[in-house]
Amino acid sequence: MNFLDEQKRNVRTTWMLSAGFFLLLALAGLGLDFFVFKGKAFWITAVVVVFALGQGLFAYYRGTALLLRSVEAQPIDPAASPRHRQVLNVLEELCLASGLPQPPLYVEPDDAINAFAAGRDPEHSVICVTTGLIQKLDRNETAGVLGHELAHIRNRDVLLFTIMAAFIGSVGILSALAWRAIRGTRVSRRSKGAGQILIALLAIAVVLWLVSWIGRLLKLAVSRTREYLADATAVEFTREPEGLIEALAKIQQEALETEYGYADMAHAYFAQPHFKAASLMTTHPPLAERIARLRVWHPPEAQKPVDQRGAPGY
Numbered sequence: 001m002n003f004l005d006e007q008k009r010n011v012r013t014t015w016m017l018s019a020g021f022f023l024l025l026a027l028a029g030l031g032l033d034f035f036v037f038k039g040k041a042f043w044i045t046a047v048v049v050v051f052a053l054g055q056g057l058f059a060y061y062r063g064t065a066l067l068l069r070s071v072e073a074q075p076i077d078p079a080a081s082p083r084h085r086q087v088l089n090v091l092e093e094l095c096l097a098s099g100l101p102q103p104p105l106y107v108e109p110d111d112a113i114n115a116f117a118a119g120r121d122p123e124h125s126v127i128c129v130t131t132g133l134i135q136k137l138d139r140n141e142t143a144g145v146l147g148h149e150l151a152h153i154r155n156r157d158v159l160l161f162t163i164m165a166a167f168i169g170s171v172g173i174l175s176a177l178a179w180r181a182i183r184g185t186r187v188s189r190r191s192k193g194a195g196q197i198l199i200a201l202l203a204i205a206v207v208l209w210l211v212s213w214i215g216r217l218l219k220l221a222v223s224r225t226r227e228y229l230a231d232a233t234a235v236e237f238t239r240e241p242e243g244l245i246e247a248l249a250k251i252q253q254e255a256l257e258t259e260y261g262y263a264d265m266a267h268a269y270f271a272q273p274h275f276k277a278a279s280l281m282t283t284h285p286p287l288a289e290r291i292a293r294l295r296v297w298h299p300p301e302a303q304k305p306v307d308q309r310g311a312p313g314y
Contacts, residue, residue, distance in 0.1 A: 025052070025171065028211045036200045044204065052170040059166035060159075064118045064126055067265065073106040073128045083134055090143050091127065098150055098237050103127050113137065113251050116268040117149040117158050125153045136254075137247055144234055144244030145270055151233030157226045161267055164222065168215040171208050178205035223267040223283040231290055241294040248294075252287040 029045030036044065078085040088105060095102040103119070106128040113132045119125025127149045133142065152158055182201045235241045251271045266273055267283035284290075 022167070024214060025167065025211060028207050032204055032207055035203055048171065048174060048208075051174060052167045055166040055170040055173075056163050059162045060120055063162050063166070064120075064124075067116075067118050067268070068106055068126065068128065070265070071108045071110070071128070073108045076105045076107050076129075086139060087129065087134055087142055087146075090139060091146050094143060094146055094150055094237055098147075098154065100150055100154055103150075103153065105129070107131060107134065112273065113247070113254060113271075114273055115145050115149055115270040116265075117152045118162075118268060119153065119158045120162065121156065121159060122153050125158055127153075136250065140238075140240075140243030141247040141250070142243075143238050144241075144247050147234030147237040148230045148244065148270055150237060151230040152226070155226070155229060155233065157230065160226070161219075161223065164215075164219050165267070168212060168219060171215060172212040175205055175208035175212055178208060219267065220283055224285045227284050227290065228293060231294055235294065245291050245294050248287050248291050252291075 025048065026045070029048045030042070032044045033039065033042045076084055076088060078088050084107075091105055092102060100122050103117070103122075103125045104127075106126055108114075108128050108130045110130040111132045112130055113136055115127065115129040115133055117125060117127050127146065129142075129145070133145060137145065178201055182198065182205060231244060234244050238244070248271065269284075271287065272282050272284040
């Protein structure tokens, strides 16, 4: 299997799924307007679109800072230990190899092996690794994980995930507000107008709730295709898949519960985190499937590079 062909296929699939979700959101708003206002006004569509755009803009400019704060991440201190310095060196070398600007590197206090990238473009992105990754992975394995996160930045996955999460979240909030309005509405038997309002609110709540769940399913599909693409791109950066394979194998064996974050941010991580509040749906492909694909993605022309200090890989 040619991993470059796989990249192109995944990019096409991702944008088709994203376009489908946004079209579904617009159609839902229009359908509700025709049901409630008989097509004479488009207030629901306007509210949904404006609210979603507001959420998207907030996530675009402030989402990264909020995400780092939620996991209590701190900037990496290269003087803290030789291993901290080594992880920073690996990132520097990968950025030189990929031609990407070096993102700030943060550390999340978590024993589980994991990492995530966040931001809106290569110039405004960060990478965060867990203390478990720093302590338990070797240099090549760390290079594989960091290469994967850099791939998310180069491929603009971080922006795509941020915007999709904001739009889905906004629909969920509007649906919750509609359900709350229904519970707070008292309908009199003599009040025909109140009954119509209740029916309209119920229709809005149900449709938005369905759109929110359909959006979540589309986000899961998008997230899974982007993970395969990022794995392939990491091989392009490091020129060998073994470090990434070994990192995934260690995570598969460990399966530790993460201490920070929440299920709605699971898609941001390198591997599916195990939260205390379990999610019904996983955002990542099975680790065994990712490992199997990497074993056949080995570029035949790639040679394992050796740095000037004699350490294999990046």
